[in-house]
Amino acid sequence: MKNCKQVSPRALLVFGEDWGRHPSSTQHIVRSLAAERRVIWVNSICLRRPKLSWRDLLRVTDKLKQWWRGGSESSQSTAIATPKQLTVIAPLVFPAARSSLIRKLNVWLVNRQINKVRQRYAIGSLDLWISLPTAVDWLGHHNESHSLYYCGDDFAALAGVDHQHVSECEAQLVQRVDSVCAASKTIQAKLQRLVGARKRVELLPHGVDIRLFSAPTERPTALSTNKPVAGFYGSIASWLDIDLLANLAQAMPHWHFVLIGAIETDVSALTAIDNIELIGAVPHQQLPSYVQHWQAAILPFRDCAQIKACNPLKLREYLASGTPVISAPFPALQPYRDYVQQVTSLVQWQAALSSCQRPVTASWRRHQQLAVAAESWDIRARQVNRLLQSW
Structure with missing residues (x-):
């Protein structure tokens, strides 16, 4: 041979x-x-x-x-x-x-x-x-x-x-x-x-880098609040619903809202609200230490052409972290509809966040992480x- x-x-x-x-x-x-x-x-x-x-x-x-x-x-x-x-x-x-x-x-x-x-x-x-x-x-x-x-x-x-x-x-x-x-x-x-x-x-x-986002990490010192945290990371850009975020934060003062990323749009409606924190971009390797210690990972997108076509990396990273995910609806969510709370109104956002105040069980985390195990x-x-x- x-x-x-x-x-x-x-x-x-x-x-x-x-x-x-x-x-x-x-x-x-x-x-x-x-x-x-x-x-x-x-x-x-x-x-x-x-x-x-x-x-x-x-x-x-x-x-x-x-x-x-x-x-x-x-x-x-x-x-x-x-x-x-x-x-x-x-x-x-x-x-x-x-x-x-x-x-x-x-x-x-x-x-x-x-x-x-x-x-x-x-x-x-x-x-x-x-x-x-x-x-x-x-x-x-x-x-x-x-x-x-x-x-x-x-x-x-x-x-x-x-x-x-x-x-x-x-x-x-x-x-x-x-x-x-x-x-x-x-x-x-x-x-x-x-x-x-x-x-x-x-x-x-x-x-998704499953190992990076699923491996347990320590809470970052920058996340010092005692309130439950709803967090987002990525570009703070025109496709985010800034008005929704402002109204949500004002309606839920007992929550802390953290936005991580470069600011590329007008955020003046957010900067005067005490329970909204804008953090600049952080290295990708450090993101798991934030998202794993949030009570909810959020995708507060606007209904626009870019979002209808998008398939965001952060969605899979959120899921791999085991943190409950709440999102405005968009087409790429469909394969994950059993793992993500999809909401369309301020009242639904408030209800979804309230449900995330309950401790997340280990079995739910594994269930959510399995959604992206082959990706x-x-x-x-x-x-x-x-x-x-x-x-």
């Missing part, structure tokens, strides 16, 4: 958001893939042009610092650990360029950075993973064996995006890549309409590996 030589998986070139800025689904899956593959991660090519604002000025400055600090690479991460086999490139580009000449210049600039890393690690064949539609210009430039578009958001409904430009890029991208994957059924249906019968859009839902990031990574290896 002939000896069978095991073939190592091809390297992976990824165009995603800034590594470590937010622990996205792409980052979690790619981190698992990096256990067996060499990965080149290219930070965000941007989804819109900068505006004349302090926020955008700071963002541009930060991007320039990333590029300058590491030359062609940046390995700094605050939200998620960087695997040894993953190299992060901070690209030098003109953000969300429209001119064909500038777009070609962007491709040339970034390809120089990518090729330096390929030469350093003697990377031959590779697969291409794109998570941001504006990276469509890099398709076909690296003789990729397989190209994949993974869509984790409905960009047409996402705040802070140049919708027309990104939609045009996405329409080109889904036609040209070998495979298309979507994080939710709503996004899957939308992309399937774009590609028609030419290819099948695969469903690749978000996963680890390693399982999601194996799904991607099977897709890539089929080509």
Whole structure:
């Protein structure tokens, strides 16, 4: 019998958001893939042009610092650990360029950075993973064996995006890549309409770090209140129902409401309320110590296009923590309807929170954690590996 030589998986070139800025689904899956593959991660090519604002000025400055600090690479991460086999490139580009000449210049600039890393690690064949539609210009430039578009958001409904430009890029991208994957059924249906019968859009839902969120942790010192706590973490953005939170906190002064995350919308209605606490973003590894010690983990979403298309990572993390979950209804909740209290009015929110004041039993925690037991990031990574290896 002939000896069978095991073939190592091809390297992976990824165009995603800034590594470590937010622990996205792409980052979690790619981190698992990096256990067996060499990965080149290219930070965000941007989804819109900068505006004349302090926020955008700071963002541009930060991007320039990333590029300058590491030359062609940046390995700094605050939200998620960087695997040894993953190299992060901070690209030098003109953000969300429209001119064909500038777009070609962007491709040339970034390809120089990518090729330096390929030469350093003697990377031959590779697969291409794109998570941001504006990276469509890099398709076909690296003789990729397989190209994949993974869509984790409905960009047409996402705040802070140049919708027309990104939609045009996405329409080109889904036609040209070998495979298309979507994080939710709503996004899957939308992309399937774009590609028609030419290819099948695969469903690749978000996963969860079950070990991280289910392992018991100590209560953080920042959570010093003696009141029962209702907590949320994630971007404090326009898709949160700020009015609902304000009314709920005022109606339930014996509860403490904790919101963890970067503030991206007007929260003036919340800051004057004594039992609402706004905490800035904390490292992803520290989130279990908060959510495990809340009496309720909440998803107070508005009814909007972005939420209808979303499949939030935090939902699975909440469930893995064993903490009771209360949420406004949205489509991605359906598989978990037996584990989440869905509420639509202030009175229902009050009743749901009141029910969470009872101690949570160990059997309920196990029951809730079993809901996501088969949805680890390693399982999601194996799904991607099977897709890539089929080509």
